[in-house]
Amino acid sequence: MATLAFPDFGRRGDAVDRLTITDPRNGEPVGTLDGATDGEVRQVVDSSRIAQVLWEQMPAEARGRLLREAADAIEAHAGELAELNTRETGRRQSDAIAGVVAGIDTLRQYAELGPMHRGHSLAGVSTASDYTRYEPRGVAVVLSPWDDPVAISCRLIGAALVTGNTVVHKPSERCPHLGLRLGSLIASVLPPDVLQTVIGGPHVGGKLAADPLIDVVAHVGSSAAGREVSRLAGVGGAHVVRENGGNDALIVDAGVDAGWAAREAGRGAFANGGQLCTAVERIYVHRAVAHEFIAELVAVATRMNDDDELAPLVDERMCEQVHEQVKDAVERGARALVGGAPDDRPGCYYPATVLVDCTPEMAVMREETCGPVAPVQVVDDFDEALIAAGNDRYGLSATVLTPQIAHAELAIAELPVGTVKINNVFGGAPGGSAHPRRESGIGYGSGPELLDEMTVAKVVHLAAPGGRGDRAMG
Structure with a gap:
């Protein structure tokens, strides 16, 4: 053209x-x-x-x-x-x-x-x-x-x-x-x-x-x-x-269907190559479902990479920024179960990446990552996930996947963000408007x-x- x-x-x-x-x-x-x-x-x-x-x-x-x-x-x-x-x-x-x-x-x-x-x-x-x-x-x-x-x-x-x-x-x-x-x-x-x-x-x-x-x-x-x-x-x-920008958290509670939760997480983390302000940026998964959830999320990411479903990153500068955050995580002890390095083909492609063993000091957990990266931290209970999700300098939105109405109500009341989504990473009626919090x-x-x-x-x-x-x- x-x-x-x-x-x-x-x-x-x-x-x-x-x-x-x-x-x-x-x-x-x-x-x-x-x-x-x-x-x-x-x-x-x-x-x-x-x-x-x-x-x-x-x-x-x-x-x-x-x-x-x-x-x-x-x-x-x-x-x-x-x-x-x-x-x-x-x-x-x-x-x-x-x-x-x-x-x-x-x-x-x-x-x-x-x-x-x-x-x-x-x-x-x-x-x-x-x-x-x-x-x-x-x-x-x-x-x-x-x-x-x-x-x-x-x-x-x-x-x-x-x-x-x-x-x-x-x-x-x-x-x-x-x-x-x-x-x-x-x-x-x-x-x-x-x-x-x-x-x-x-x-x-x-x-x-x-x-x-x-x-x-x-x-x-x-x-x-x-x-x-x-x-x-x-x-x-x-x-x-x-x-x-946001550093939107996703909480995966005990009792959810792991396959469904992984599909929601993949949709939130990888849509438009992860380049959305309300993309899922960090995931806290309950230990009771962590093993199955991570396996399902790796399968989602692998299929998207194999089927070439991801959009490229907007430019080389963005690709470099995303990879620097992934490298920082790996150097601090995280493991990339899929992805983790830019594609070598022409263009600005970065594969869907799943990082496990993530900890709060890693850049992928502290900063907005404008790319298809899903960093996962395993937690022992819902309260730990809620505290970790709220301990952030951003406050755009957050998502909670839970079968328990009490946990949903607790998240709505306590998460310091403008928008809380329960059991749907991109749901919401038209015309909804919120005050973003913090940065x-x-x-x-x-x-x-x-x-x-x-x-x-x-x-x-x-x-x-x-x-x-x-x-x-x-």
Whole structure:
């Protein structure tokens, strides 16, 4: 397939990042793009500020109608977007299509939810009106990731737009061609400058986050990047919403079916090559079922490797980071029962890996491992598993596989994470939104509550001059 070529992003007067993307499946070139200069970032923010004044005045229903048109435009180009996703990040075609469909659905959901986002009437004197109203924050910066780029970008962009904010979107530097194409499709149905896409590395994201004319920054990505986003946004005073990395635990309790539990664990640890923020990162298995569970998990991993079911890692840098964590574990006493080293074929492939004899000081148990690695620690009882799962600096989500309702209720009450899943690693109703804990983020990153993050509340007291309300309060 030919290398992609996109036009230059405006004028250039200073040094720029040059983003060269290769296909992680085979190392073939995808394309090269120059990132935005500081001057171009300034122009984009200024024009977004101007456009926001009129965009806010458009009725919410009209903004919702345009979001539906944007969803239709994406739907008409779903195959193209999925192909770009696959070429830039290596995501399986079926998963890439599912991500596009999720993005389309999200835009349509916010198109309906936006006009219903309303304030509350307040109990005041009978001759006056007291209420709250929600108003857009202003200009929103959306910093989106590479692991599920279309779905997450549409979620953040949709919530910001429908509430009357204009948006400056910087997609991940690992999938800039996809980000540009997605942005062009959405922007094609909007007034000028309501949605603008800028390309670049961390420097561009930092310039946007620190800009004093930015009112809200929504970031999905690593915890290290999220901390820096919060620091920079604090300079300009922007409101920050972050959904960052996790080190999600899976507890396998006594009494579960070992084969079913292993399939759940494999699904959680190996889906998309382990490159999901809510992937299973560490496993605590009760000693009573440990032997059978580990044997079944090794069989799951072996079959996936033999059948070539895994997506590649996004790039060589990620492959190296994953292998460093695996090597650290082995050097500290862990054993790799399957996998444990990168494939020698072209591309960025790492096999499904099962590590046993893992201990808390190993990097694979302490840090997010963005790859298909399932580290297992055997525990003597459920309480030990619960304590180990909660003893972590992240707090995104956790999963418990148990036949005991008492253990499920205990886990729900005591696990210090935003989302607890019982007996299903990827389950959940649409629209669910949680507060990530600790280093996993700040604020609501999805659901109807994301509309609150994108707006500010104003309290109104409306009374006639010289009315009864004044005399009553006097």
